[in-house]
Amino acid sequence: MASRPKLSGIQKQVLALYRGFLRTARLKDPEERHRIESVVSAEFRDNARNVDRRNFVYIEYLLRRGKRQLEQLKNPDITGLATLEVKK
């Protein structure tokens, strides 16, 4: 029985980014961690539902933006995502 089809390269990048956010959230205090986790999870799920999966240009843009936000969040002086939330 074949299991789930292998993940594509771009899917792996998205999942690695999600993992990166969750790892970084662990380093914050518990309340902040919880808040970061809900914001990040909502953002990823929203995009997973609404972004056309063939729209590589846009997905790559989101990946770049996410990576930049993650780098900012890694800064220990940054406690939360308040400045990173994206207006729709």
Next chain:
Amino acid sequence: MSSHDAHLTREEVVDRVLDVLKSHPKVDPSKVTPEAHFEKDLGLDSLDTVEVVMAIEEEFKLEIPDKEADKIDSLPLAIEYVANHPMAG
């Protein structure tokens, strides 16, 4: 050196991995078995799977590299990974 650093028993690994899965908000605990596949049996998507694998890391105080984590899509694979990991605690 001391006798208390004996490796985890397989039974202990299985129990704790099952508990981690059962406590994920999207999982129906009655469907969790040591043979379950995250997606096919538990209805998890790829983002849920990332969350579950990270929760397993935390439970056993491990860090699973992305390359390995991407392959873990079922309880048997998760149990295997933890049981074979020398640092699992």
